[in-house]
Amino acid sequence: MAIRKVTRGWQVDIQPEGRGGRRVRRTFQTKRAAEQFKVEQKALANTGEWRAPEREHRRLLDLVVDWFDLYGFTLKDGENRKTKLISLCERLGNPRATNITGESWLRYRKKRLEQYSQRGKPINPNTVNHEHAYLSAMFGTLIKLRSWKRDNPLRGIPKIKLDEPDLIYLELEEIVRLLDELAASRNLDVLVITKLCLATGARWGEAQRLEAQRLRNGQVHFIRTKNSKARAIPIAPELEAEVRQGRPQTGPLFRISGYDAFKHAVSRANICLPDGQLTHVLRHTFASHFMINDGNILKLKDILGHKTLAMTMRYAKLAPRHLSQALEKNPLQTIQCQQSVNAVMKKDPKKNPEAIVTF
Structure with missing residues (x-):
């Protein structure tokens, strides 16, 4: 039997060189992959290029090391991802x-x-989805590099479906309170970094690492960003002057990370934020108010440096036109408009219905 269904998928059982030749068994997740392997092995045997497949003895941790040495070291978060993959290997028992x-x-x-978790909270499904993505990407990369000659075992396995998280951003009065607290603390670096994030939509790290030479011609030039995409954002002359005041003419403008000082200011301003939404709330705040002020969603995508429009679309629901249509076109409003028209027509049958304006 060449191909048969087994518990783990579809098993290929063939002798490419014919009866008496070396027997090969390989299991695939899909029948199509199994058939493709069978055809490839037969074709190689017909041309005399067939060699018996090497047995795969590597453990999962060996693949992680190979992935990092061949590719992972080139990624900005390569070391961090390697650490997470190693932890995942340990939890799986390094099979x-x-x-x-x-x-x-x-x-x-x-x-x-x-x-x-170590904090006593249930493991977040989003954490498991990240583990899924890292492991699947590792297998996919090794396949492209021909270091792994089998299928990606996670291909086709769906991630956990999650509810869309609430869009958290600061209201204007909260922004004022936060800036007042930062100004009162006299930590001018943290105050300016916060203003840069609110004015440009930058990530905290991008603003904190800003160099003097990246601030020119009324624009802030962000490089070495999370997705490696450089972008330039205009800022007001007053903010540019505030950023430059008393700071180096070359090199880094800020000498501190400012994360803890920002955290304390948020607490003093009585602003409650969910876990993982501390400094990043400034980026959400910029994008949200951009759309509230009727900004263009495509322009926002470029300003934020998103690779796809889908990443930016979460803010579209805040646009005034979107909100006003919900007010104007809901069925209750339609009924009220119709009742207003009927009431006017009852009093004055000669009135043209199209001339009646309802609000």
């Missing part, structure tokens, strides 16, 4: 890489969601 299957991952995922 043979060939034993990782879609089913084994789903079983691990269920067990992982039943665990608790």
Whole structure:
């Protein structure tokens, strides 16, 4: 039997060189992949180029090391991702890489969601989705580099479907309170970094690492960003002067990270933020008020440096036109308008209905 359905997928069982030749067994997640492997092996045998596949003895941790040495070291977050993959290997028991299957991952995922973090909170499903993405990307990259000659075991396995998170941003009065607290603390660097984030939509790290030579001609030039995409954002002359005042003419403008000082100012301003939304709320605040003030969604995409419009569309619902249409076109408003028209027509049957304006 050449191809048959087994518990783990579709198993190819062939002798490419014919009866008496070396027997090859390989299991794939899909029948199509199994058939493709069978055809490839037969074609190589017909041309005399076939060689018996090497046995795969590497464990999952070995793949992580190979991935990092071949590719991961080139990524900005390569070291961090390697650390997370190593931790994932430990939780999985560092099995043979060939034993990782879609089913084994789903079983691990269920067990992982039943665990608790060091803070005593249940593991966030989004954390598990990130683990899924990192592991799948590792296999996918090794396949492209031909270091892994089998299928990606997580291909086709869906991630956990999550509810869209609430869009958190600061209202104008909250912004004023925050800036007042930062000014009162006399930590001018943190105050200016905060203003830069609010004026440009920059990430905290991008603003904090800003160099003097990147501030020119009324624009802030952000480089070495999270997605490696450089962008230039105009700022007001007053803010540019405030950024330059008393700071170096070359090199880094700010000498501190300012994260803790910002955190304390948020607390003193009585602003409550969800976990993971401390300094990043400034970027959300810029984008949200940009759309509230009827900004263009495509322009916002460029300003934020998003790679896809889908990443920016979360802010579109704040646009005044979007909100006003919800007010004007809901069924209750339609009924009220119709009742107003009927009331006017009852009093004056000769009145042209199209001339009646309702609000």
